[in-house]
Amino acid sequence: MKSEPISKRDEWSAVFCGMAWAATAFLVVSRITGLHPTLTSAAAIAGSALLGTLGFAGIVSRYRSGVVSRLELVSMSGMLFGAWFLVFLLASRLSQFVAIPADIVGFGENGFLDFILKFREGFPLYTPGPDNNTVPYTPGAPIMTYLVASLLGSGTSIPLLRTITVATGALAGVGFAFGAANLASLVHGRRFTHKAVWVAAWAGLLVLMAFDGQFNLYLHTLHNDPAALLVGATAFWVMTRYALTGQSWLLAVMIILPSVGFMIKQSQLMWIVVFPLFLVIACRLRLALITLIGAGAVYGLTLGIAWLVWGPDFFFWVFSALGAKEMSLMRIVYHFFAAGVLLAFLAVGGWKAALTQGRRPVLAVWVSSLLVLLLGIWTSGAVWVLNHLGPGAMMATCWLFSALVGIWSTLQRASSRMPWRAGLQFASLALVIVATFAGLGHLADPQRKIPDDILRYIAETEAEFEGMKPERVMLDNGNWIYLRTGTLMKDRATPLAVHIGPNQSLMNLPMLDATKERIRSGFYDKILVHEIDTPRTAYDFGKRGSGIPELIYEHYVETKRIAGVKGITQWWPTQMISEIVVFVRKDLNTARPVSGAVTPGK
Secondary structure: OOOOOOOHHHHHHHHHHHHHHHHHHHHHHHHHHOOOHHHOOHHHHHHHHHHHHHHHHHHHOOOOOOHHHHHHHHHHHHHHHHHHHHHHHHHHHHHHHHOOOOOOOOOOHHHHHHHHHHHHHOOOOOOOHHHOOOOOOOOHHHHHHHHHHHHOOOOOOHHHHHHHHHHHHHHHHHHHHHHHHHHHHHHHHHHOOOHHHHHHHHHHHHHHHHOOOOOOOOOOOOOOHHHHHHHHHHHHHHHHHHHHHOOOHHHHHHHHHHHHHHHHOHHHHHHHHHHHHHHHHOOOHHHHHHHHHHHHHHHHHHHHHHHHHHOHHHHHHHHHHHHOOOOOHHHHHHHHHHOHHHHHHHHHHHHHHHHHOOOHHHHHHHHHHHHHHHHHHHHHHHOOOOHHHHHHHHHHHHHHHHHHHHHHHHHHHHOOOOHHHHHHHHHHHHHHHHHHHHHHHHOOOOOOOOOOHHHHHHHHHHHOOOOOOHHHEEEOOOOHHHHHHOOOOOOOHHHHHHHHOOOOOOOOHHHHHHHHHHHHOOOOOEEEEEOOOOOOOOOOOOOOOOOHHHHHHHHEEEEEEEOOOOOOOOOOOHHHHOOEEEEEEOOOOOOOOOOOOOOOOO
16 A cells, blocks of 8 residues: 655654653653652643544544555654653653762762862862862863853752753753764755654664763763763764755854863864864865864964963863873773774764765764764773763764664665565664663663662761861862852862872872871861772772871871761762761860771781
8 A cells, every 4th residue: 555755744743742652651650660759640641641642643544545654653653752761761860860969979070069169269270289179171061060050040059060961961962863863864865754753763862872871971970071972962963064064154163162172171172183084084175274273273272361361270280180191002992892882883874874885975974973982992091981982972873873764764665565564664673773772771770779878978978067167177079068168178089089090100299298298287177088998099099109098097086987878889989979987186086086997008
């Protein structure tokens, strides 16, 4: 039976129906598991189900003679349902992290809030190295997050700040979906049909990929990565849009974006190389040279302004401290194989479209995508995690989507010869797409995983500050108490770990001298540190001989221990929620020392 074309209006109706059904399924799961009781009333469940069902019945009834059209609509709506059901489960999981009122969700949160505290109180954003209260990042992401939070009502609310960073990561996923649509139009031309449905489904799947626990593991925390991923989404959209349309105004974005990205996270300066290479491969040699020179000039201007505003301290933290990290060939090789699924996505999407019969613009986008992924693998050789691969992971996924469009269009051409078989293949392909992303680890467990014990942990930490001046109580990790009081603390764990970390052969011992002197002189009345008597302490990670733990035991006495959060097995890093050892200056101590306390090295 002849297939009828699906109208634009019905495409949008399919999008609506798929989303309504996804919401219905999520509400049912929430009702069964006891999550979100205020959202899971019978009226809410019945209403969303009715909207989806009536809408879908209306559009299917229009295709009285189109069996294939009906099955194609069912398949597209099912794909949307699956994609956004996974997103709703993810959002339920992320909401638990967002609600935590202290910056202990990820290692970068301390430094993120440090920039906000300094900006809010009027302190210099970059201070001398020996102060050890600065992190080796650029300040664009935390400052912009603070400004948005201030506009929304509270620039110091950690849940609100974390909500904004999570929303930024989700927005990056949606941005990549529009880049994927440009790519599919570039590769497939008129064969790229049902654009509204594809973009809506891709947006859901790419939001999942944006919070992938392997390649984007920090996007649920206060970190530069969500904003950096949004820069990557913008860059990918710009490249694909230029390849598709050749609009000259996009060249201006290519000139400015690398410096904007650099001020968000240093690794995003890579676009100063990627954009000109993209233009060279696309046979735009003169424009490539102009873009390279222009981007270099803007970057030079950016560094000049940074020097005028922050002076040499900016260059020490952003370049010298971070540059001391060493690349490990073993880690690079390991991360290359860990990224095997992404390389497979690129190969599947680009083998035919870019490598065998692709046009130069298509090849330019593919090579640029591969370069971004390889640069992420290379720079991740300085660390143990794969978050540097985030932008490359998203681009590789977009190439997979382009390949799926090609398969779908092949089924459409075959539908007139074998309508039922083609219809079943539509449904099977939609199911495989959703199942693939669920199987990659994006199927979030709807059951609550963060125990209430974390509130006990936060309360006991805050109790150690009661009746004391906050500047006299040094907490190694965590800025939420200092943010409330406008207190800028020195000798924080994250900056110190930059100087003595195991991913550099030589420790920067001169940067520890001032910290050691403050400990000797009893500058702090109380010191709270995580796992100081273990090899995981940030003050002497791996027991490399920094000497700081020994000095603390020499001049302070251990009075108590705050038990780590119970019931959590996966956290990055677990030191953020592990046991805290409380020390009091010996001449102030009136409590009985903890029995069995051991001085490191003795």
